[in-house]
Amino acid sequence: xxxxxxxxxxxxxxxxxxxxxxxxxxxxxxxxxxxxxxxxxxxxxxxxxxxxxxxxxxxxxxxxxxxxxxxxxxxxxxxxxxxxxxxxxxxxxxxxxxxxxxxxxxxxxxxxxxxxxxxxxxxxxxxxxxxxxxxxxxxxxxxxxxxxxxxxxxxxxxxxxxxxxxxxxxxxxxxxxxxxxxxxxxxxxxxxxxxxxxxxxxxxxxxxxxxxxxxxxxxxxxxxxxxxxxxxxxxxxxxxxxxxxxxxxxxxxxxxxxxxxxxxxxxxxxxxxxxxxxxxxxxxxxxxxxxxxxxxxxxxxxxxxxxxxxxxxxxxxxxxxxxxxxxxxxxxxxxxxxxxxxxxxxxxxxxxxxxxxxxxxxxxxxxxxxxxxxxxxxxxxxxxxxxxxxxxxxxxxxxxxxxxxxxxxxxxxxxxxxxxxxxxxxxxxxxxxxxxxxxxxxxxxxxxxxxxxxxxxxxxxxxxxx
Numbered sequence: 001x002x003x004x005x006x007x008x009x010x011x012x013x014x015x016x017x018x019x020x021x022x023x024x025x026x027x028x029x030x031x032x033x034x035x036x037x038x039x040x041x042x043x044x045x046x047x048x049x050x051x052x053x054x055x056x057x058x059x060x061x062x063x064x065x066x067x068x069x070x071x072x073x074x075x076x077x078x079x080x081x082x083x084x085x086x087x088x089x090x091x092x093x094x095x096x097x098x099x100x101x102x103x104x105x106x107x108x109x110x111x112x113x114x115x116x117x118x119x120x121x122x123x124x125x126x127x128x129x130x131x132x133x134x135x136x137x138x139x140x141x142x143x144x145x146x147x148x149x150x151x152x153x154x155x156x157x158x159x160x161x162x163x164x165x166x167x168x169x170x171x172x173x174x175x176x177x178x179x180x181x182x183x184x185x186x187x188x189x190x191x192x193x194x195x196x197x198x199x200x201x202x203x204x205x206x207x208x209x210x211x212x213x214x215x216x217x218x219x220x221x222x223x224x225x226x227x228x229x230x231x232x233x234x235x236x237x238x239x240x241x242x243x244x245x246x247x248x249x250x251x252x253x254x255x256x257x258x259x260x261x262x263x264x265x266x267x268x269x270x271x272x273x274x275x276x277x278x279x280x281x282x283x284x285x286x287x288x289x290x291x292x293x294x295x296x297x298x299x300x301x302x303x304x305x306x307x308x309x310x311x312x313x314x315x316x317x318x319x320x321x322x323x324x325x326x327x328x329x330x331x332x333x334x335x336x337x338x339x340x341x342x343x344x345x346x347x348x349x350x351x352x353x354x355x356x357x358x359x360x361x362x363x364x365x366x367x368x369x370x371x372x373x374x375x376x377x378x379x380x381x382x383x384x385x386x387x388x389x390x391x392x393x394x395x396x397x398x399x400x401x402x403x404x405x406x407x408x409x410x411x412x413x414x415x416x417x418x419x420x421x422x423x424x425x426x427x428x429x430x431x432x433x434x435x436x437x438x439x440x441x442x443x444x445x446x447x448x449x450x451x452x453x454x455x456x457x458x459x460x461x462x463x464x465x466x
Contacts (some may be wrong), residue, residue, distance in 0.1 A: 111458030144405030151183030235268025267330020346397030399429035
């Protein structure tokens with residue numbers, strides 16, 4: 001954690017900034033001082049002061065605010081960001097947490113939960129990913145199972161009924177607290193129905209899955225051409241080592257076609273996003289810009305430029321296919337947008353979430369409180385950004401495919417992976433997401449990711465996480 005420095009510790013769709021100004025101290029013991037008191041009144045004043053000074057959308061803040069009108073700092077923050085949220089610019093991206101919870105996720109990949117991700121399709125709930133050594137994994141859940149009912153202690157309730165009254169599953173799965181129990185009735189891919197009781201505990205995420213997280217594939221159109229495949233779940237500090245290992249293999253075999261699988265990846269550390277850019281920089285000059293970070297007009301002195309930095313494992317890609325879903329956001333989108341000027345790229349799967357902005361972190365002095373506030377936006381070398389509606393319409397290639405739960409990500413026969421291989425081999429989409437791309441248009445089944453009104457750090461960057 002940076003202390004007393006203006007250097008950003010980049011996180012999420014963008015960055016984590018520990019600002020050290022007269023009114024705003026840095027990470028470990030700093031923050032916005034309010035007399036050292038953790039009273040509710042001081043918490044509210046802390047949030048208002050930070051927003052008035054640092055919020056990216058200054059013109060969308062209320063002209064006048066009486067903090068006494070709000071019972072808690074959370075309610076005040078919700079009111080301050082309401083206009084930006086209504087315009088799709090701050091969809092609960094600004095939130096309150098604690099320094100410990102924040103650091104546990106970004107530095108160690110830890111969170112409290114069952115260890116599964118969820119996706120809603122109509123009135124059905126599916127599990128696209130289960131984390132290793134988690135309660136969900138121990139209970140026999142795997143990618144692709146459908147959760148049919150939940151028992152929160154008062155008997156089984158079917159999923160259609162739950163979603164009708166609890167659309168984001170906040171009550172159904174309970175708080176992110178150790179010891180919380182839920183009964184889950186789920187359906188395996190083979191049709192077997194299973195009932196299990198899970199208890200929430202600390203789960204440690206492997207940013208690159210242990211099984212199938214990296215692979216060397218072959219182009220179906222030309223099997224002699226190799227393709228490097230890497231599946232990144234989230235942008236946390238422990239991702240650097242497996243990323244280096246994967247790209248060392250790609251470089252050793254002079255691989256020029258890459259699949260980066262960002263399905264369900266809601267972002268994380270922007271420093272990791274820049275590192276992924278570096279791993280694709282063998283043919284880049286040191287002056288080439290990866291991304292720009294821009295704050296509000298009053299804070300433009302904090303603007304910065306990130307340039308490519310060559311790594312021993314860097315490759316020179318000709319084409320990069322990024323696998324994306326509705327939950328692909330933030331730092332994932334940053335990477336895709338940043339690589340657009342420098343390589344032939346495509347997204348494959350479904351359109352991305354649309355988060356071209358990032359949070360800065362502010363710690364309240366004398367209080368176990370961290371404010372994550374939308375404070376900046378990111379653009380690429382061509383100064384392109386503002387993709388609040390997703391990336392598909394901004395790219396020359398946006399190939400439609402399904403996230404095929406019946407098969408593992410990275411399997412050459414899995415639909416999104418197969419379409420990525422097809423595009424790498426032909427330079428054309430078999431089916432496209434938007435009218436801007438050549439090929440046959442397709443309408444995919446709607447997917448909705450449950451989004452908590454008060455998310456944990458892990459839930460912010462891993463949409464649908466419980």
